[in-house]
Amino acid sequence: SFLASLPLTLPPSAAQAPTSKWPLVRKCAFYGPKMYEDQKYVNYLIALLVRSELAEADLGVLFMHNEGYSTMCGHAVIALGRFAVDYGLIKAPTSPETQINIHCPCGLVKAFTQYSNGKTGAVRFHSVPAFAFATDVSVSVPGYGSITVDISYGGALYAFVSSEKFGLDVNKSKTRDLVDAATAVSDAVKSQVKLYHPVSEDLAFLYGTILTDGKDAFSEEPTANVCVFADAQVDRSPTGSGVTARIALQYHKGLIGLNQTRSFKSGATGSVFTGKAIEETTCGDFRAVVVEVRGHAHYSGVASFTQESDDPLRGGFLLR
Numbered sequence: 357s358f359l360a361s362l363p364l365t366l367p368p369s370a371a372q373a374p375t376s377k378w379p380l381v382r383k384c385a386f387y388g389p390k391m392y393e394d395q396k397y398v399n400y401l402i403a404l405l406v407r408s409e410l411a412e413a414d415l416g417v418l419f420m421h422n423e424g425y426s427t428m429c430g431h432a433v434i435a436l437g438r439f440a441v442d443y444g445l446i447k448a449p450t451s452p453e454t455q456i457n458i459h460c461p462c463g464l465v466k467a468f469t470q471y472s473n474g475k476t477g478a479v480r481f482h483s484v485p486a487f488a489f490a491t492d493v494s495v496s497v498p499g500y501g502s503i504t505v506d507i508s509y510g511g512a513l514y515a516f517v518s519s520e521k522f523g524l525d526v527n528k529s530k531t532r533d534l535v536d537a538a539t540a541v542s543d544a545v546k547s548q549v550k551l552y553h554p555v556s557e558d559l560a561f562l563y564g565t566i567l568t569d570g571k572d573a574f575s576e577e578p579t580a581n582v583c584v585f586a587d588a589q590v591d592r593s594p595t596g597s598g599v600t601a602r603i604a605l606q607y608h609k610g611l612i613g614l615n616q617t618r619s620f621k622s623g624a625t626g627s628v629f630t631g632k633a634i635e636e637t638t639c640g641d642f643r644a645v646v647v648e649v650r651g652h653a654h655y656s657g658v659a660s661f662t663q664e665s666d667d668p669l670r671g672g673f674l675l676r
């Protein structure tokens with residue numbers, strides 16, 4: 357149903373828009389290059405813009421990575437908050453901030469884009485209710501032994517564990533070693549922990565593992581993490597959905613209060629987002645929080661695709 361109302365058409369006034377129409381896409385699989393083999397962990401995420409069936413949404417989006425689809429990408433939401441204004445998808449942007457409601461697979465996310473003198477800047481967003489799914493879960497991780505992790509949801513489910521438990525440092529260790537440890541944890545959680553999400557079974561899967569510097573108690577100093585998601589892809593950002601989930605976890609443990617702003621740094625690139633829990637809410641039986649994440653992000657290109665009517669495989673195909 358999310359895809360049923362395509363295509364999304366860019367308004368004719370979209371001065372910078374290289375094309376006037378978004379394509380009709382019913383099924384799509386994306387298999388990006390596996391960077392793993394040659395030790396390059398480049399992270400690009402594709403945002404496929406679609407029209408949403410939600411009356412309050414300005415646009416809908418599907419996220420694609422090196423393994424398939426994701427339910428949430430905060431980093432892309434930040435870039436999209438700018439893109440929607442820069443490309444004229446929002447008819448009358450307001451200053452100093454424009455609100456853009458983005459329907460993500462996890463639900464409606466509200467983005468607020470700084471806008472002044474015709475230029476977009478930082479974006480903050482309010483994500484779907486975030487909650488600690490389980491804390492102190494012991495999993496047996498081949499090669500590493502018994503490891504205790506926390507599992508938290510911020511539009512996607514992540515396992516959290518301090519890199520110290522592997523003798524690693526998220527700021528200094530080789531990416532290869534961080535990826536190996538995080539991937540082993542993800543595999544272990546996927547096979548040993550039954551995950552659940554009150555809203556939809558489609559949200560009940562582990563998206564990745566976030567290795568942290570263990571500095572979860574509130575501090576003015578940034579805390580670093582590295583997110584390894586999908587098929588061993590490494591995030592270039594501190595991870596918008598990961599920061600959302602991490603703050604929900606910190607709030608659950610009483611380590612951060614409402615409206616206490618914390619900085620989160622990517623151990624991989626040094627880029628920083630800030631975040632805070634802004635209100636308590638619920639998600640099914642879980643006590644949850646609404647989290648605001650703020651940062652800068654950029655878009656790298658625009659592509660348009662077409663379906664020619666005489667292409668017999670225009671609906672897509674899957675090889676098994």
Ligand SMILES: O=C(O)[C@H]1NCC[C@@H]1O
Pocket residue numbers: 401426428429430431432583585591593594595596597598
């Ligand atoms: O910022 C985020 O939420 C994302 N970045 C890559 C992995 C997540 O989807």
